[in-house]
Amino acid sequence: MTDLERLESLKAGVFSAIMAVLVDSAAAIYLSSRAGELGLRLGIVALSGFLFGVTYRYxxxxxxxxxxxxxxxxxxGLVRGLAQLEGLEIPEGITAIALLSLFESLGLFGIAGIGLDFALKRQWVKPML
Incomplete structure (x- = not known):
């Protein structure tokens, strides 16, 4: 792998991380009661978005x-959504909260993927050869 390919992967990761944080920020502010929780949530979303962008490009x-x-x-989306469910106490069966968590995660990465596709088409990020 060349340095140019690494740079393009870095660009894909950063672009996707920004998209993910922008998409999740409204929910994060609503769901996080303390600044530390908000920072942790957005940090996890940024890291997940970065890894998604690099993986998606590859x-x-x-x-x-x-x-x-x-x-x-x-x-x-499933890995993030199911990991969020692990800490919740869900009474028998899947509830609306569980489904919302899964759909939120799928939507987060879906929008990040659409944004990354747009960036790839515009040549802001170059596809992997």
Whole structure:
């Protein structure tokens, strides 16, 4: 891997992290009661968004396969959404809170993926060769 490829991966990660933080910031402010919780939540979202962006760039490459794109989004969304559920006490079965957590995570990475696709089409970030 060349330095140029690493730079493009860094750009993809930073772009995706910014998108994820912007998407999640309203929910983070609403759900976090203390500044420390808000900072931690947004930090985790930024790191997750960064890793998503790098992975998405590697996985998608120059391919326009929608299943590949949705698979990366689904994998990141499910892992984040299910990890959030781990700390909740959910009475028997899946509740609206559980579904909301999953859909929020899928939406977060879905929007980040759409933004990254836009950046790739505009050549702000170059696809992996």
């Amino acid at each position: 996985a998608v490459r120059g391919d326009s396969n929608p299943h590949l794109k949705s698979g990366v989004i689904g994998a990141f």
